[in-house]
């Protein structure tokens with residue numbers, strides 16, 4: 001037998017129902033928030049990720065799936081969604097002459113060679129949004145609150161929005177200098193990775209999981225003190241806006257996020273349990289121009305759908321299978337009954353009634369059982385005698401009441417009784 005590759009899983013059973021429920025919810029939100037769906041390739045030129053995510057980030061140095069294709073090109077399976085979207089915006093000149101924001105969302109698989117554990121996979125699905133051509137806090141607030149509202153709407157309550165401001169590149173460089181000065185006498189006390197980060201990516205030391213409780217990290221200089229007047233004013237206004245929108249947020253001055261391209265606001269949706277983030281994002285005002293595009297400020301976030309599935313499974317009642325239940329089960333045994341049944345099933349389905357029919361040669365007893373498993377609300381128990389008179393026997397599967405309905409009226413009757 002051939003097994004699935006390490007760190008992957010098949011989306012089946014309740015997981016697949018939840019996946020679709022999550023994606024449908026997201027799609028509906030995106031209509032109201034007025035975001036366009038975008039799909040970019042699962043693989044891109046390796047260089048794209050080195051130039052966006054960053055040469056010294058964990059993702060690029062340790063986690064990418066890289067290969068040379070048959071045409072000798074260096075290719076990487078995308079580890080995140082922003083780089084491809086940015087490339088597409090530049091390559092297709094999607095910005096045109098517009099002076100309003102361009103708003104995109106995607107749902108797709110990403111690939112990271114990480115050490116697998118619960119909630120950490122090598123193939124993961126992210127929902128993400130990217131907004132270009134606006135540096136307004138209206139967009140910052142829109143994007144942060146949208147992610148919050150989606151999680152709440154899905155039924156997740158035990159999470160917090162942590163936000164921080166990294167400032168523009170000048171204030172960030174000032175902070176990095178202060179950080180390095182502060183850490184210099186303590187380098188040897190840091191973990192091995194942080195000792196390397198000190199040279200390559202010092203901001204990442206702030207969210208090191210190993211050193212996080214050490215006194216050195218607790219007393220680290222506060223980034224807020226290094227922000228430019230402009231960054232600080234915007235950040236304060238953004239906080240006001242989030243309060244106005246009823247978003248529960250916390251300031252976390254140590255939040256820096258793993259990727260190189262962020263500036264100004266960054267945030268994460270973190271669960272109270274297990275320290276696994278459900279999503280996170282930030283502003284990246286210089287990425288488009290760094291990649292050869294025009295000067296387009298941008299902001300975005302990515303959310304892990306696999307982790308949302310895990311959270312939902314924790315809070316759903318044990319016997320839950322609300323998602324996937326059906327409205328009507330059509331019971332039929334003889335060929336005559338089946339011929340009628342198929343036609344009725346089509347009529348109901350075309351009227352948005354979720355319908356299932358005996359799709360095997362099952363006895364009536366077995367069909368009652370299946371209808372219960374599927375939690376059918378109404379049963380249509382077809383029999384030759386009734387059908388000859390143009391009647392359908394309808395049974396309410398909860399009250400167990402039965403009634404005979406004219407076959408021509410059946411759609412209207414069911415629509416009125418669900």
Ligand code: AMP
Pocket residue numbers: 080112114119120121122123124125126258277278279280281302303304305306307
């Ligand atoms: P990141 O691009 O690292 O900020 O990731 C955004 C979100 O994707 C995270 O908050 C997680 O919810 C999810 N995520 C990241 N890496 C993984 C992984 N290996 N497995 C499952 N979900 C992940």
